[in-house]
Amino acid sequence: MNTITVIGGGLAGLTAAIAGAERGAEVTLYEAHRSLGGRARSTAAPYVANDGPHALYRDGAPFAWLAKRGLVGPLARPGLRELSRTRFRVGGRSTRRPPLPLLRAVLRRGLPAPVDRDLASWGAERFGVEGVRAVAGMLGVVTFDSDPGRLSAAFAWERFVRLTAPRPAAGYPVGGWQALVDRMAEHARGLGVRIVTGTRVDRVDFGGPTIVATSLDAARTLLGDDSLRWESGRSLLVDLALRGREGDPFLVFDLDEGGFLEQNSAVDPSAAPPGETLFQAQLPARPGESRQSATARLERLVDTVLPDWRHRLTWRRDQMMAGRSGALDLPGYTWRDRPAIDRGDGVYLAGDQVAAPGLLGEVSVASALAAARAAVTRTPVRVA
Known part of the structure; x- marks a missing residue:
């Protein structure tokens, strides 16, 4: 044997x-x-x-x-009720509607992307600078990188295509x-x-x-x-438990800085005590950025979509994830x-x-x- x-x-x-x-x-x-x-x-x-x-x-x-x-x-799957509470942070503001440049990129999901070019230059030629910037903003959640535009277009685009599939493939244990x-x-x-x-x-x-x-x-x-x-990403991860409230967002894509926020307990109520809601927020840290600076930027994201979160806070956990986010292909x-x-x-x-x-x-x-x-x-x- x-x-x-x-x-x-x-x-x-x-x-x-x-x-x-x-x-x-x-x-x-x-x-x-x-x-x-x-x-x-x-x-x-x-x-x-x-x-x-x-x-x-x-x-x-x-x-x-x-x-x-x-x-x-x-395996829990988000329904229409949860998905309808998806938000986008654009220009420092929260909006329900994805910006038009992002939608134009989504409509071109069938494009083949080259291995030997970076996402930023290739995407700018295909759907414009604003479009590729929005694409890169969405990719923070699957790359943990502050600048996905520098990555191989083939690598980054494949992840964007899966992330924006018409029928979401994500399930939550x-x-x-x-x-x-x-x-x-x-x-x-x-x-x-x-x-x-x-x-x-x-x-x-x-x-x-x-x-x-x-x-x-x-x-x-x-x-x-x-x-x-x-190559791997570096990202700040913050878990927040808040006293529950109707109307809180389920998903937030930070198109400004590549951050992400998700209400974990929306699909799995066992994640938080009754009457409370558990969120997880993450923001890719910039090269050489201090934890204090990354925390300030992430809290600005949370302020935008959950303006009263500090008054509702019951539990918090902060982690800096360096070299723990998986491979990134240049x-x-x-x-x-x-x-x-x-x-x-x-x-x-x-x-x-x-x-x-x-x-x-x-x-x-x-x-x-x-x-x-x-x-x-x-x-x-x-x-x-």
Whole structure:
């Protein structure tokens, strides 16, 4: 029997452990923290807040893999009532209507975008400077980057197309990401995976294939490989619980600065105590910007759409997320250019900044499946 070691108990690590065990391997997973989940953790009740936007996109292969195993669980979907409370911040003001330049861009969703050009220059030629600026403003929620216009047009445009699909593909795990993590952990243990928490691994020497499913920074240190670097975003994340009130927005796209605000408890009431509403706001930080400055800018966004939020506040959590937002592809690069999954000598990488396609957490799942398959079969990594 193959023996596989997985380092890291987040979405990628649990996926790799399950996939390895399903292929007949004896799997041990090590997680440095006392609880599993990584960036997929949620805070404990009564305020169930995720470490970032918590949608699962149902139009990709990673979702199908989770769903086939019954791991998705109850999934909430916003209805017309929630979607009708979508707002846009434009010119420092809140509006219900998306600006015309953005609508013109949406109507051209079928355009193919080049890999070797940046979104800003390519988009300006196709639907104007104001249009591409609005597109970039919407992309803050899926890139965590203050300037998506600098990214590969193909990379950024694909995300915009999925974000503006006529039938939204996003679903929200009831109970937060932690509920998904808990189901994956239970399933892994049922397959015989040995899970060890509270144990930090400082070397890769297990006498068999090892899948490193940590952040890229941690993998660089663990493997002593300085090449393990890739472009990633930096963003301020703020969770706010407020006393409930009718008419609060469900989604807010900050087209001015790329921020985003979402009422998590609108689709999952279990996220907040009765009578309260849980919001999550995030704003990409500018290069070199201080946390204090980013906080001031984000609070201006919240002031615009929830002017009385300070008087209604019951709970708050602030986090600066640096290098934790997944891979960003610059002009001329695709996911195939990211750090390779197969590092040689039986060591594999899995995570949201390595060589796999997809949107946000989908990259973790896709890379973990490729790593597990290669580790068990000892064949080259294949990712569609």
